[in-house]
Amino acid sequence: MIVFFGFSINFSYLFATLFKVLSVKKYRSDQMSGKPKRNRKKKRSLLVILLYIMISLFTIWLLMVLTLPFFYSPEKDKENARTDKINSSELKKSPSNLGEIKDEVSEKKDDKTSHGLSAGDELLPTMENLFQERELTIKNIDAVFENMKSPKEIQTSHSTFGKEVVYIYSTHSREAFLPYLKDVDAPEEAYHSKVNITLVGKMLGRALEQRGVGTMVDSTDIVQVLDSKGLDFTSSYQVSGEQVQSARSENNELEFFLDIHRDSLRKDTTTVEMNGSNYANLLFVVGTGHKDFEKNLAFAENLQTALDARYPALSKGIIQKDSSQGNGIYNQDISPNAIIVEIGGVDNTAEEFHRSTEALADVFSDYYWHKEE
Secondary structure, eight states: OHHHHHHHHHHHHHHHHHHHHHHHHHHHHHHHHTOOHHHHHHHHHHHHHHHHHHHHHHHHHHHHHHHHHHHOOHHHHHHHHHHHHHHHHHHTOOOSSHHHHHHHHHHTOOOEETTEEEETTEEEEOHHHHHOOOOBSSTTHHHHHHTOOOSSOOOOSOOOTTOOOEEEEOTTTTBOOGGGBTTOOOGGGOBOSSSSHHHHHHHHHHHHHHTTOOEEEOOOOHHHHHHHTTOOGGGHHHHHHHHHHHHHHHOTTOOEEEEEEOOSSOGGGTEEEETTEEEEOEEEEEEOSSTTHHHHHHHHHHHHHHHHHHSTTSEEEEEEEOGGGSOSSTTTTSOTTEEEEEEOOTTOOHHHHHHHHHHHHHHHHHHHHHTTO
16 A cells, blocks of 8 residues: 555656646747747646646546455455365265265364254264253153064074173263154254163164073163263263273173164154165264274174165165264274164154164174174
8 A cells, every 4th residue: 555655656746747847848949939928828728737637537546546455355366266166176076975975064064053062973962951851742652662572573593591792882872852852853952861762772682682692781871970970971982981891891791882873864864664664774883093993894894784685775884983073983992893873863763763673683693693604
């Protein structure tokens, strides 16, 4: 701006000098030519008019220069160009599977709500939200979950004979289901102290036991433990990890560690129809934040392959997550046979969860009894 003012002053000085030189030159010319004084005045008037015109044009130019910064910003243009470049590069991406699409969308979530924050693809509810007691649509609905029987008679010649080899738990123990919460429709509010994902873990445990696979189901209310230790939701995996380590130290025969969750997505992406019935979709999560994660991934891939063969489309696949997308380890460094199993979502029903846990138990028990073959 200072440069512009300096240039303007020099420009004005140039006009004044030019006018003076022309006037003197013209005056001397008129003196030598003997022209009348009236003609000299006429010529000088023309020069004054010309000077006014030039000054007016200069003033317009100066105003344009002074107002230009208010309408044009090089930094803004650079930012727009940078944004266009990012958008064009994103359009070129083509995720190869559902897991990558979900992770890309989740990474862009960084919004705050009155119920908590969103980090990676995991909702982070506040402790106040977790402890809010919501009214149930059906009284004693937990009994409905617990009393569901297998739709078919299970016959097996296999048994672990009282030996517990599978440990089932739920890090996010209060993840609940909207169909059973009165006047609640938001996924970020789907939490309950009793009617929650631990009931689905018990379903899976019973289904495995029926197939001869000894199973320990830990229904510990992780939220209560967090509160008793003065911790918040972000420490959930730390607390559940302590539970797993304790169980393992007490029972060294435990081989498999299944952390059961439900998704926060809506029903159209967590439900599949098979043979005329709705099932809650399965999804495996493997944390890549520890050095031996490939062993966990191999375990998940074996289950995925078996599910694809017997129950096509029941499982949505495997998601691999590092620390930028959540915890990153998920206690899976405890064992190569430790994974997260997401079963259904916020909108699924007890019947849909039951069908899916029965199917998973079918596949898992076959895998267990034939894994050495």
